[in-house]
Amino acid sequence: MSNDPKTPSRRTTTPRKTDIWGGSSLPVQIALRGFILIFALLGILGVFFYIEQMPNGASAWGEADLEEPIRLFTSEQIRALRDDPQACIAALDGSNMSYAEVEPSSPTPECRWQAGVQISTSNLDYANPEPPVASCALAAALYIWEREIVAPAAARHLDAEVAEILHYGTYNCRRENSAQAGRWSQHANANAIDISGFRLSDGRVIGVHRWDNGGEDAAFLTEVRDRSCEIFTGVLGPEYNDAHADHFHMDMGPWEICS
Template structure:
């Protein structure tokens, strides 16, 4: 089979508008530039009109569903107490700022808040304090992760989050030496289970029991990793066999 040369090939340097007058050249090229500019502008306005969570430069809006940048925006609140308090102010959470009390420098929380009401209730004793970023993360987690998982797997509403508390001035695993726990900065909560509106209690210790309740717990563990930086549960080690440790620390772990 032989290759046939095409009948017409454009010569290098050939101007496709050679027959047009100069004014037409300018008009056509100007129109192309104008349409390109309007296209870019259109894309910019389209992106700008999207919800904050869908924009890399958006601010955390705790009332929005979880979107592409929600996780990054909540994480950014850790280093920006002013933005964090503004985000909580923009939500329906009731909270009060709490001054650090500890004389141990490692146990003085940054931007601590006491939550008096949120999307879901916390069993007594109410967490006395949470770092602002932890409070912001919990607020989204309750509504976007816990409540839908209960509806999906248990056909129920959650009435109360059961927990072992947030603040605890200690090192990791209560060791004598080593890294300070995120609990020392009120930057972590240990969630032991969920009380449902119909009276049932689903404890994290039922992780291996199978069935809908175990599916509910697994879904919460898995999806929590999109909000919190540290998520440790029964799969991590025996020390977490009866609770989810959820924190906003600097290390990413999901287990």
């Protein structure tokens, strides 16, 4: 006779599923689901109606208004101008920018631009080389950038107005990093600008090379670099690499980068 203790039997229990409908009958469940679907559809329609009532600058499918402040969809509207030269020129015409349309003169197919403009007057002045030639989309982005980003940052950190934007130019028929091969630079299409500094109304010059000097100058430059990403698709500064140690590269190209 075995003296081994008997192993007690174990009962396996299956967790009970929670009935979210509370045991309601099938017709009631169908009605409840119908009400939920209707409320969801009403919510979606409400969102679309709300967006439709927004000013153009705040709506995802509204026309770009360069005189409006930066809104939720401003960057998307400016980027859309890259592929719609007629709408881009119309946006410039609706602003206070003075410009003249220019045709590219380079025989190199890769070094041509779409709807190029030569800026005469904008919210802020540009130092030599002046006036800068830019693709229409870049000109539109710069117009907003000057008023909505640069000017407020200068007032906040430097207690002065920006009298002139210093730059290394926009158009340059070359490949990226001036290499002999590889991808063409956005400068080849006048679709980029290199900002080297800012001359203030009190005579001070805030150079981008003073990026890491600390104090108000650095705070101003940091804010300008960071907020530029709200408008431009490509923004590169001194933290990106040594080649950008003394300027901000800003472009309206197809690749998004903020560094």
